[in-house]
Amino acid sequence: MSMIDIHDDARKSPNVAYNMFLNKYQPNKKVVYGFVEGKDDATFYKYCVRQRLPREWDVIPIIAKGKPQVYNVSMCFDWSRFNKSQICFFVDRDLTEIIPADFPQDENIYVTTWHSIENYIVDRTTFSQIITEYFGYEGIDVAHLEKMCDSFDEQLCAFLEATIPIMAWIVHWMRSGLRPQLDNISMDDIFSLCDGRIQPHPNLKSKKDVALYLHEKCKVNYTRRVPVARIEKELRCQKEYMRFTRGKFVLWFLIKYCNAVQKDPGKFVPEMKKPPKARALSHADVLLSIVPRVRIPCALAQFVDNTFRVYIKGVEASTGCAVPQ
Numbered sequence: 001m002s003m004i005d006i007h008d009d010a011r012k013s014p015n016v017a018y019n020m021f022l023n024k025y026q027p028n029k030k031v032v033y034g035f036v037e038g039k040d041d042a043t044f045y046k047y048c049v050r051q052r053l054p055r056e057w058d059v060i061p062i063i064a065k066g067k068p069q070v071y072n073v074s075m076c077f078d079w080s081r082f083n084k085s086q087i088c089f090f091v092d093r094d095l096t097e098i099i100p101a102d103f104p105q106d107e108n109i110y111v112t113t114w115h116s117i118e119n120y121i122v123d124r125t126t127f128s129q130i131i132t133e134y135f136g137y138e139g140i141d142v143a144h145l146e147k148m149c150d151s152f153d154e155q156l157c158a159f160l161e162a163t164i165p166i167m168a169w170i171v172h173w174m175r176s177g178l179r180p181q182l183d184n185i186s187m188d189d190i191f192s193l194c195d196g197r198i199q200p201h202p203n204l205k206s207k208k209d210v211a212l213y214l215h216e217k218c219k220v221n222y223t224r225r226v227p228v229a230r231i232e233k234e235l236r237c238q239k240e241y242m243r244f245t246r247g248k249f250v251l252w253f254l255i256k257y258c259n260a261v262q263k264d265p266g267k268f269v270p271e272m273k274k275p276p277k278a279r280a281l282s283h284a285d286v287l288l289s290i291v292p293r294v295r296i297p298c299a300l301a302q303f304v305d306n307t308f309r310v311y312i313k314g315v316e317a318s319t320g321c322a323v324p325q
Contacts, residue, residue, distance in 0.1 A: 017064040018076040021087075030057045030315075032308045035064050035073055035089045043287045044117040045090050048296040052304040057312055067091045071104055084108050085311035088303075092116035098235075098244060099174050110303045114240075118247030120297050121286065122254045127152045129293050130258050130281060137272075144269045151196060151268060152257060159198045159253045160241035162191065167245060168231040169214050180218035187252040189213065193260045196268050198253070255281050 017035060025033070034049065036042050042061035049059045064070040074089045088108045094115060096103070103111075114120065128149055131137050137145075166185070173180045190210060192201045204213055215222035238244060259280045265272035296304075 015069075015073050015076050017062055017069060017073045021062050021073075024060060024062065030312075032057065032059050032311060033087045034059055034061050035070050035087075036061050037067050037070055037091060038063060038065065040287060041090060041092075041117055044121075044291055044294075047292045048294065048300055049304055049308065051296045052301055052309060054312065054316075059308070067094070071109075074104060074106065074109060083311055085307045085314075088307050092247070095171060095174055095244060098171055098238075108307050110300065113297065113299050114243045114247075115245060116247030118251040119242050119245070121291065121294055122156070122242075122250040124149050124153055126290060126294060127254065127258065130254075130290060131261065133293070134281065134285070134289060135258075135262050140272070144272060148261065148268050155193075155196065155198050155257060156250075156253060157241075159191070160245050160250070162198060162200070163245055163249055164232055164235050164241070165210060165228070166190070166214060166249075168228045168235055169211065170246070171231050171235070172226055172228055173218070173220060178220055180220050182218060182246070183248075184217040184219070185214065186217075187249055187256070189217075191256075193256055196257075196260065251283070251286065255283065255286065 021033060021035070032049075032053070034045055036045055042063055046059060046061050053059065064073055070089050070091050077087065084107065088110060089106075090110045091103075091112070092115065093112045096111075112119070128145060131145065131148060132140060170180065170182065188201075189204060190201055190213065192199055200210075204210065211228075212222060214220075235241075235244065242250065261268055262274075262280060265274060
C-alpha cells in the first residue's frame with residue numbers, strides 16, 4: 001500500500017478519525033496506533049502502553065471523540081491492507097456489565113474491566129504518591145502515611161456507597177433509552193468533605209433532594225413513579241462498586257480528598273504540618289503528573305502484549321533485532 005493510496009483513502013472517507021490516522025500513518029516507522037475516546041484517554045493510554053513497548057518504539061493515540069466513533073472507525077479498515085496488531089481501539093466499559101450493549105468485539109479492541117480509565121487511577125497507591133511526591137511529604141513517617149491511606153480507603157468506600165442512588169438514576173435513564181447530559185453533574189453540588197469525611201452537601205443548589213437536582217442538571221423530565229430503589233438494590237448486590245461508578249465521580253473524590261489534606265493536614269494526622277509544595281491538585285495535574293506514575297492494569301498489559309508487542313516482535317524478527325522481554 002503506497003502513501004499515495006493512503007492519502008487517497010483519506011480524501012474519500014467520511015470518518016474524521018480514520019482520515020486523521022491515514023494522514024499520520026507511517027508504515028515503516030517504529031510506531032503503533034491507538035484510537036481512543038477523548039483527550040484524557042489519549043494521555044492515559046499513551047503512558048500506560050509506553051510502559052510495555054521497547055524504548056525506541058512509540059504509540060500514537062488518535063482521538064475519535066466518543067465511544068461510538070471509536071467503534072465506527074474500527075469498521076473503516078480493510079485488514080488485508082493494514083496489520084491488525086499495529087492498530088488498536090480502546091474504549092470504556094461504562095455500564096455495559098449492567099446494561100448489555102451489542103458492540104463489536106475483536107482481538108484489537110480493548111474494553112476496560114471497570115467503568116472507565118479514571119477508575120484505575122483512583123486508589124491507595126495513587127493517593128500515597130500524590131502525598132509524598134506531588135505535595136512534597138517525602139520524609140513523612142511511615143505510620144502517619146499509612147494512617148492517611150487507611151482514612152482515604154475508608155472515605156473512598158463511603159463515597160462509592162453514597163453515589164449508588166446517583167448511579168441508579170443513570171442506569172434507569174440508560175435503560176429507558178434517554179441521553180442524559182451527565183457532564184452537567186457536579187459532585188461539588190452534591191457532596192462536601194468535612195474534617196476528612198465525605199458528607200451530603202447541605203445546600204444542594206436549593207433543591208429538595210438529589211433526584212430533583214440530577215434531573216434538572218441532566219435535562220431529563222422527572223417522574224416519581226420510577227423503581228429506582230429496586231435499581232439501587234441491584235447495584236448494592238455488585239461485589240465491587242468501583243466497577244460501575246462513573247469514573248469522573250471517583251476522580252473528583254481523589255482530587256477533593258488530596259486537596260483537603262494539602263489545605264489542612266493536621267485534621268488527618270495531628271503531627272503533620274503543611275507541606276512545602278502547597279499548590280492544590282487540579283484535573284490537569286492528575287493527567288500530566290500522576291498518570292505517568294500509574295501502573296498499567298494487568299488486563300491492559302496482556303492486551304498490549306497480544307497486539308502491539310506481537311507486531312513489534314514480527315518487525316524486529318524481520319530486521320534481526322530482539323524485543324526486550
